[in-house]
Amino acid sequence: MKDNAVNTPIDPKTIKGWGIDADPENDPTYPMRRHRMNIGEDPQAGNRPDNLQPVDVEVLKSVERPNVSAVFGTPRPPRGLSGAIRRQTYKYSENEYKRWLPLVLADRVDMVEGVLSDLLHGKLPNIWAEKGYDVEMKYNRTAFLTKMATIGAVTAGLVVWLSADSKDKKSKRN
Numbered sequence: 001m002k003d004n005a006v007n008t009p010i011d012p013k014t015i016k017g018w019g020i021d022a023d024p025e026n027d028p029t030y031p032m033r034r035h036r037m038n039i040g041e042d043p044q045a046g047n048r049p050d051n052l053q054p055v056d057v058e059v060l061k062s063v064e065r066p067n068v069s070a071v072f073g074t075p076r077p078p079r080g081l082s083g084a085i086r087r088q089t090y091k092y093s094e095n096e097y098k099r100w101l102p103l104v105l106a107d108r109v110d111m112v113e114g115v116l117s118d119l120l121h122g123k124l125p126n127i128w129a130e131k132g133y134d135v136e137m138k139y140n141r142t143a144f145l146t147k148m149a150t151i152g153a154v155t156a157g158l159v160v161w162l163s164a165d166s167k168d169k170k171s172k173r174n
Contacts, residue, residue, distance in 0.1 A: 082110035
């Protein structure tokens with residue numbers, strides 16, 4: 001079906017319900033919300049709490065904020081290659097792909113670093129349990145078997161393709 005609508009400006013006052021929440025006197029939750037949000041207080045940095053959380057580890061902060069927030073999470077300071085990637089990404093604004101896509105990459109790198117750290121400390125990761133394969137086998141058997149068959153077929157195909165490629169190179173050399 002073809003849309004014949006023309007992009008003409010519409011007066012918002014003609015749309016039923018438009019701006020219904022614009023008047024705070026007409027909002028039944030406004031008195032409670034006003035009290036909860038401390039509207040009377042100045043949100044400037046001069047009103048920050050006196051006892052801020054101490055910064056005793058490296059905290060990455062946005063370029064949009066001049067200082068760290070009053071309370072922040074410190075699960076683990078950035079380290080290794082993933083930490084270097086994170087430090088680079090925090091140089092960019094929050095609305096850029098140059099920030100968010102490398103942060104996703106840093107999460108993947110951190111996962112690999114964690115597995116390597118476990119191996120260096122003599123711990124073998126239990127990937128079967130960590131990925132929840134027992135539960136998936138119990139409650140989603142068809143999808144699980146399909147996934148495992150696909151992984152097996154792709155792996156076998158790659159092995160055949162790579163081994164055939166190396167045999168062709170050896171025969172061409174002779």
